[in-house]
Amino acid sequence: MIRLRYRLTVLAIGVAAGAAVARAGVARPDPATETAAWEAAARLQIDDALATLGPSTASGRGAQLATAALLLNRQPRTNAAVERAEALLRQLLASGSDPADPVVLPARYLAARIAHVHRATPDLEEAVRLYVSLRADADGTTLADLAASKLALALLYDPRHPRPSAETWAAAEALPASVARSVFRAQVHLILGRAHLYYTGPGEHALRHLGEAGRLGLANEGLRASVWVSIGEIARELGHIAVARSAYLGFLEEAGADPRRFAVQSRLDELSTEPELQRPAP
Amino acid sequence: MNSSRAIVTATVLIGLAFLYSAWRIHSLSGPGQAVAGTVELRLAHYLVYESHRVHYAGVIRDYEARNPGIRIRVTDVPIRVWPTWRKTQLDSPTPPDIVQLGMGFTDEQTALYVRPLTREVQEPNPYHRGTDLERVPWRETFIDGLRGSGDNSETYNYRLLDYYGVPTYANTIRLFCNLDLLERLTGETTVPVDYDGFVSLLGRIATESRRSRLQITAMAGADEYSRLFFHQLFQQQSQRLARGFDLERNLAPSDRESAIALLRGVWGPARPPVSGIWSVWRDAGQGYQPGFLTALREDAGFLFKQQRAVMAVSGSWDALFLLSEVPFRAAAFPVPVPDAAHPTHGAGVVGPIGEAALVPSGSFGIMRRSRHPREALDFLHFLTSRPINQRFADECLRIPVVRGARPAASIAAFAPRADGFEPGFSPYFQYYGRRAAFRTLLTNLHRLFAPAGGVQPFIAGLAETYEAAIRSDSEAFVRDGARASQRTDTVVLAWHALDAGGDTGASSRLALAAETQSAGESDYLQTQHALLHAAAFAPKDHLNDGRTP
Numbered sequence: 001m002i003r004l005r006y007r008l009t010v011l012a013i014g015v016a017a018g019a020a021v022a023r024a025g026v027a028r029p030d031p032a033t034e035t036a037a038w039e040a041a042a043r044l045q046i047d048d049a050l051a052t053l054g055p056s057t058a059s060g061r062g063a064q065l066a067t068a069a070l071l072l073n074r075q076p077r078t079n080a081a082v083e084r085a086e087a088l089l090r091q092l093l094a095s096g097s098d099p100a101d102p103v104v105l106p107a108r109y110l111a112a113r114i115a116h117v118h119r120a121t122p123d124l125e126e127a128v129r130l131y132v133s134l135r136a137d138a139d140g141t142t143l144a145d146l147a148a149s150k151l152a153l154a155l156l157y158d159p160r161h162p163r164p165s166a167e168t169w170a171a172a173e174a175l176p177a178s179v180a181r182s183v184f185r186a187q188v189h190l191i192l193g194r195a196h197l198y199y200t201g202p203g204e205h206a207l208r209h210l211g212e213a214g215r216l217g218l219a220n221e222g223l224r225a226s227v228w229v230s231i232g233e234i235a236r237e238l239g240h241i242a243v244a245r246s247a248y249l250g251f252l253e254e255a256g257a258d259p260r261r262f263a264v265q266s267r268l269d270e271l272s273t274e275p276e277l278q279r280p281a282p
Numbered sequence: 283m284n285s286s287r288a289i290v291t292a293t294v295l296i297g298l299a300f301l302y303s304a305w306r307i308h309s310l311s312g313p314g315q316a317v318a319g320t321v322e323l324r325l326a327h328y329l330v331y332e333s334h335r336v337h338y339a340g341v342i343r344d345y346e347a348r349n350p351g352i353r354i355r356v357t358d359v360p361i362r363v364w365p366t367w368r369k370t371q372l373d374s375p376t377p378p379d380i381v382q383l384g385m386g387f388t389d390e391q392t393a394l395y396v397r398p399l400t401r402e403v404q405e406p407n408p409y410h411r412g413t414d415l416e417r418v419p420w421r422e423t424f425i426d427g428l429r430g431s432g433d434n435s436e437t438y439n440y441r442l443l444d445y446y447g448v449p450t451y452a453n454t455i456r457l458f459c460n461l462d463l464l465e466r467l468t469g470e471t472t473v474p475v476d477y478d479g480f481v482s483l484l485g486r487i488a489t490e491s492r493r494s495r496l497q498i499t500a501m502a503g504a505d506e507y508s509r510l511f512f513h514q515l516f517q518q519q520s521q522r523l524a525r526g527f528d529l530e531r532n533l534a535p536s537d538r539e540s541a542i543a544l545l546r547g548v549w550g551p552a553r554p555p556v557s558g559i560w561s562v563w564r565d566a567g568q569g570y571q572p573g574f575l576t577a578l579r580e581d582a583g584f585l586f587k588q589q590r591a592v593m594a595v596s597g598s599w600d601a602l603f604l605l606s607e608v609p610f611r612a613a614a615f616p617v618p619v620p621d622a623a624h625p626t627h628g629a630g631v632v633g634p635i636g637e638a639a640l641v642p643s644g645s646f647g648i649m650r651r652s653r654h655p656r657e658a659l660d661f662l663h664f665l666t667s668r669p670i671n672q673r674f675a676d677e678c679l680r681i682p683v684v685r686g687a688r689p690a691a692s693i694a695a696f697a698p699r700a701d702g703f704e705p706g707f708s709p710y711f712q713y714y715g716r717r718a719a720f721r722t723l724l725t726n727l728h729r730l731f732a733p734a735g736g737v738q739p740f741i742a743g744l745a746e747t748y749e750a751a752i753r754s755d756s757e758a759f760v761r762d763g764a765r766a767s768q769r770t771d772t773v774v775l776a777w778h779a780l781d782a783g784g785d786t787g788a789s790s791r792l793a794l795a796a797e798t799q800s801a802g803e804s805d806y807l808q809t810q811h812a813l814l815h816a817a818a819f820a821p822k823d824h825l826n827d828g829r830t831p
Binding site for chain 1: 389390393394398426427429440442444529530531532533534632636637700701702703704705764767768769771772773774775776777778779780781782783785789790791792793794796797798800801803804807808810811814815818819
């Protein structure tokens with residue numbers, strides 16, 4: 001009996017020590033290893049990154065998040081790998097959901113992305129729900145800003161409907177105002193502008209959103225050049241000559257060698273004598 | 283006795299051949315150290331022209347003379363087997379150090395096998411020391427600043443957000459003409475610049491050939507050569523139509539937008555104005571030799587060089603082959619196409635197509651597993667220095683891509699045209715989806731050009747298959763777009779983590795990756811939506827029916 005009690009005590013101490021060690025590992029994953037893994041992941045060196053991390057179950061929360069992100073793109077890509085990534089994220093979020101925890105928001109964002117684009121059969125409703133809740137809980141963060149773009153895409157291109165309803169448009173139109181960083185707000189405006197062009201063609205709504213995207217500044221210089229041309233073309237068709245001129249000039253100043261330079265310069269020349277229509281500027 | 287001696291001799295010869303092969307294989311797959319203290323770089327490309335072989339040999343000789351500790355071995359592989367050869371090399375333990383990029387290098391292959399040059403291209407090229415480019419970042423020494431073309435860039439990859447290659451040449455398309463033969467057959471000393479004059483010339487050559495029984499064809503055609511010609515004709519004829527279905531209104535209608543316009547019924551192969559463009563193709567195609575659609579480019583080249591064809595449409599890559607290595611006077615001209623003032627074929631034309639934004643090509647990158655990346659980088663600096671690029675342009679008659687280098691005087695006609703408009707669209711959809719529409723068009727072209735064929739049989743052939751092929755390609759585009767988006771999620775999360783870890787520059791890369799991802803996502807989601815709901819959009823909803831000036 002004493003021997004049994006002794007054994008149980010030793011076992012309890014062992015379990016407690018193991019848990020403490022594990023917790024210590026959870027609390028203090030090797031930052032250099034994780035950074036090396038993320039650096040490899042940024043260049044899609046998936047196998048190298050996974051090898052750097054080692055078995056995810058033995059690693060910390062940061063490593064588990066990285067493993068989940070990497071599994072989504074490990075070759076050959078399988079549904080089982082996607083499910084395993086989802087399981088890792090569930091495990092992570094079950095063991096702590098404080099938005100201040102550095103892995104919680106990325107895990108929630110990734111879960112939303114899995115529902116939206118990674119599953120064999122995307123679950124749009126779940127993706128929307130996850131994006132909305134992430135934005136509500138983490139307003140002002142980079143990932144909440146990113147989620148706004150993805151939410152706009154999920155709302156506006158619902159494959160079940162030929163066109164978005166008025167309520168859907170309203171929900172999407174409300175998104176840019178709540179995006180904290182201008183570079184991500186520009187992205188949402190770009191998505192909205194393109195959606196208007198897709199569904200209804202060139203009009204004041206498309207012009208307003210593309211104008212905002214251009215004003216706020218897009219990061220991709222190729223996209224930026226195209227948006228200048230789009231603004232110029234739409235504004236010209238709508239009779240906003242000053243806006244068109246300004247956009248064409250913006251394009252000519254920014255774009256280097258571009259097949260559209262001659263056409264845009266020709267447009268600008270044509271507009272030099274064109275009167276502004278009596279319409280309110282966008 | 284004699285037979286046993288022969289057996290011994292044969293055995294010895296076979297043995298020697300085996301030993302030689304073994305030695306060659308060993309030396310080719312060696313560790314890259316040819317001689318103690320000497321670094322051996324291996325360079326692989328698919329420019330298997332004799333002029334290019336001679337040029338590279340000369341350049342390498344000069345480089346080795348400046349760098350006695352380095353030896354460079356070149357492997358040139360015919361373009362047809364290049365993708366397979368490259369694949370085996372990429373996975374081998376000893377890949378070449380420097381490899382020509384392009385030709386279907388996927389994002390994943392690029393990320394896995396090619397070393398990013400992002401940091402290096404921001405620094406000056408040391409071989410420009412003492413010149414006006416001395417302080418110019420390497421990337422800005424190229425005519426396009428290495429901005430590439432977006433999707434098919436061999437230099438900057440917009441999805442991976444890194445530079446991977448440096449280019450060596452650009453391409454333009456021209457009409458090559460045997461001036462001696464032209465004069466002998468027609469009395470003309472030059473090719474007419476106007477389209478009607480050109481079509482008339484095709485007829486005169488055919489008539490004279492029949493009359494004199496010389497069996498000379500007006501145009502040397504091959505699958506590829508003719509495609510370049512028809513592509514140019516169509517792109518110019520469809521400029522106005524393409525502006526009409528330019529969804530983004532950015533004067534750059536893509537295959538994706540052309541496909542959506544077709545799904546929405548804005549255009550179709552059986553309806554004007556496209557049906558009218560097939561007539562232009564048929565008229566122009568009468569100049570080719572019988573069976574040109576199945577001929578190879580080598581067949582067409584020989585036809586031209588053997589003086590059995592007066593003209594050929596090809597790219598600047600063939601300038602040396604078709605202009606210099608020939609026993610007759612030859613010259614290159616712009617491809618004659620109908621202009622906007624043409625009475626019957628000018629309605630769809632906006633103006634000449636500009637070539638100011640040529641996308642540099644012939645890029646070389648350093649393999650990630652190169653044992654000598656420092657030496658490989660130095661050789662790429664040397665290869666893309668202005669004097670060497672100029673030498674390449676002069677010796678191989680290629681269009682150079684380093685600022686300040688000029689095309690040789692003999693190929694002045696290939697200099698890119700700066701004052702032109704954007705092209706229309708291409709019915710080939712050559713790089714869209716899984717190329718089902720491309721194959722469909724090719725397999726039906728014989729109906730258009732056969733003596734008993736014509737526009738109607740061709741349209742009838744396309745009617746059964748073309749739209750279905752575009753639909754299939756669009757589905758593939760959606761799958762590829764979703765796949766690209768999935769890949770970028772890992773990249774975005776990575777930059778987010780590195781940003782949180784204090785990596786300066788990570789936040790701008792995060793923004794760039796996310797923005798490029800969202801733009802790509804909106805492209806494929808629109809296409810997916812169009813596949814499902816195109817019928818809900820009447821053609822009139824799709825912008826303006828192509829009537830925008």
